[in-house]
Amino acid sequence: AQSVAQPEDQVNVAEGNPLTVKCTYSVSGNPYLFWYVQYPNRGLQFLLKYITGDNLVKGSYGFEAEFNKSQTSFHLKKPSALVSDSALYFCAVRDIRYSTLTFGKGTMLLVSP
Amino acid sequence: NAGVTQTPKFRVLKTGQSMTLLCAQDMNHEYMYWYRQDPGMGLRLIHYSVGEGTTAKGEVPDGYNVSRLKKQNFLLGLESAAPSQTSVYFCASSYPGLAGGHEQFFGPGTRLTVL
Helix, strand or coil: CCEEECCCCEEEEECCCCEEECCEEECCCCCCEEEEEECCCCCEEEEEEECCCCCEEECHHHCEEEEECCCCEEEEEECCCCHHHCEEEEEEEEECCCCEEEECCCEEEEEEC | CCCEEEECCEEEECCCCCEEEEEEECCCCCEEEEEEEECCCEEEEEEEECCCCCCEECCCCCCCEEECCCCCEEEEEECCCCHHHCEEEEEEEECCCCCCCCCEEECCCEEEEEC
């Protein structure tokens, strides 16, 4: 069965600094990987996905993610954090057989002014 | 487009009561999903549907039933609510897309409390 791990419950970063939210995955076969963001009292919003192709994937709101097959990682990054980026971030992997997603436990990102 | 909508937004039940959560999508998506979100647990899949008239169990299906009588609607039922079902419930829908990505679109959630 596939799985994802988000090793950090919370990431703190100062506004203007680069941010990284970590995700590692375990799948058999080629991974389909996703990042979602959840703002308080809201549903999840899609940020970006990796299916195939370039290892650096660009997404919404200036976010990008780097796929690393040898390290089985898919870390979310942004060059310069904004206070408005503060939210809960989820990494997910798709089960190709059933098109369902398995989510990590989430990482709270707090960006301080 | 309204996207994915959920009804109701909030509900308080007593143990043993029943209720149905309604999810509707106007994007003509074949696939629909019900998740529950609990603190520190991420999202866990309850049931899902790959088309009208079909449903399948997810990771945590016990205590829940679903129906997909119309393509645009996916209902989640609790026959006899238990305090362990206190959670935030999210519905989502998806389509294969050109590359088969199945990006999921989420509703705003239903916050359910079972006393």
